[in-house]
Amino acid sequence: MSGIVILGAGYAGLAAALELDRHGIPFTLVNREPYHTFKTLLHEVAGARHDPHTYALSLKELFHHPTSEIVIAEVKRLHLSDKLVETDHGKLAYDTLIVALGSRTATFGLPGVAEHTFRLDSLRAAMELHHHVEREIERYQQTANPIHLRVLVAGGGLTGVELMGEWADWLPKRLRERRLPLEDLRLGLIHAHAEILPDVDHELRAVAQAKLVERGVELILNERVAGAEPQAYRLASGKRLEAGTLVWTGGVEAPDLLKEAGLPVDARNRVDVNEFLMARGADQVYVVGDCARFTDAHGHVLPPTGQVAEQMGHHLGANLVRSAHGRPPLPFVYHDHGMVASLGPRYGVAEIGRHHATGATALVLKDGSKMKYLMHLGGPVTLLKRYRQWLEI
Known part of the structure; x- marks a missing residue:
């Protein structure tokens, strides 16, 4: 061959x-x-x-x-x-x-990161991460230990921000479905710099940060991860942050x-x-x-x-x-x-050239990019078949 x-x-x-x-x-x-x-x-x-x-x-x-x-x-x-x-x-x-x-997700040799954190670099990894969070909810239901409802994502780039935005929408719903209290739910996004989404305009970064905070996400800024251990990140400042779910989105190689x-x-x-x-x-x-x-x-x-x-x-x-x-x-x-970042299924930020969009308008742009890609892959049949499965009812 x-x-x-x-x-x-x-x-x-x-x-x-x-x-x-x-x-x-x-x-x-x-x-x-x-x-x-x-x-x-x-x-x-x-x-x-x-x-x-x-x-x-x-x-x-x-x-x-x-x-x-x-x-x-x-x-x-x-x-x-x-x-x-x-x-x-x-x-x-x-x-x-x-x-x-x-x-693949780069861990930069930080001790414990490869062993004790989840990465979001394949379909299988995303499914495993979802199943893990579901198991943590079950453990909380059984033990009432709040660590099982604590989630830490390290990395404030596009991957980390979109993941946290998705969970800020889904996790409260999931707890309500199970009739569990929301008081112990803690979502934390760790980022080494003063602002998240470093590749987008400053104004959009501020909008994204405000929207995440509004939905209960704690932004842990200007903090570098020094390593990880079972159920905890260690920061370069000496702090130790505990959580039942640790996700690493600190870059790729x-x-x-x-x-x-x-x-x-x-x-x-x-x-x-x-x-x-x-x-x-x-x-x-x-x-x-x-x-x-x-x-x-x-x-x-x-x-x-x-x-x-x-x-x-x-x-x-x-x-x-x-x-x-x-x-x-x-x-x-x-x-x-341009770039579109979704902060869950109902809000996003977009930068198309010199033009900015937020909220539902940004999500329309993201949906448009999905449709264009599906059309490119397989024409109208693939577009209609797959996009129907993604439509929000």
Whole structure:
């Protein structure tokens, strides 16, 4: 087997694969799971907004040509000199390799964080986190120990804020359903800086902070996590905060196997790529999404977001189509379409260029981005089928 091999069916890898599939160009897509996950919506899974399975799309449903091959396997090692990919189900040869393996939550070597906290980096992890919180509610019901209703999320970026916003809506409802008192419910968001959501405008940060506080979230700002232990975070200031649920959302990093393969990586294992998304110094190896370290014309390194990943994957796929027709590749240029942060199912903040939106208007924009993505993945059928499952009744 050779030709184009794509590693990973996240936002970047899937976008590249769909572009090739539309033009009937053969490729092999390798993914650990038989589905694509809406990773940017995992906070909704943790908050039980919808059935978890609606946040995954079967890969088989998305491709239409017999030349589009799917291999369900976990990538173990890259042998670049031999142009081979080693998986847990054997080796694959390639002529052109696209690395789109996504990222994992980085713990930065902080003691106990890997062992004692939950991360929100896969559908399975989001489901496990939700089940854990449900068990903690049951333990509170049995013991009346308030620690079981204490939740701490470390990291005030988009993931942590959206998760806390979701829980600020869902957990009080869940306790009322079980006829449990709300007095012992404690939601805390730990952030190392003075303001949450560092990548959005100051005014929107203030709105998001006020909305979280209004809904009972304690913002623990200017505090760095020094480590974790069973049912407690230790802060650099010396404080010890106890909770039955500890979540870590402090940043992401690419897989170690990229560094082990000899690719040029930064401190977070992201591969340095050129304007065509090709790994520097590697023959016919492209890297996209969270695995790529792309510096734009202004000297800014693009962040590891779903929007960046999808644009990279689509652009690379289009370039490979151009190559198949004897045309030269085009350099990648990122277009920022804005950011929307949901603070639960009924409120959000959005920044689209110089325009700001809050409340239900922001959520309409987020719903619009969901619809656009579903349309891009599978056309009207996928849009109608999946979006109906997400509609709020």
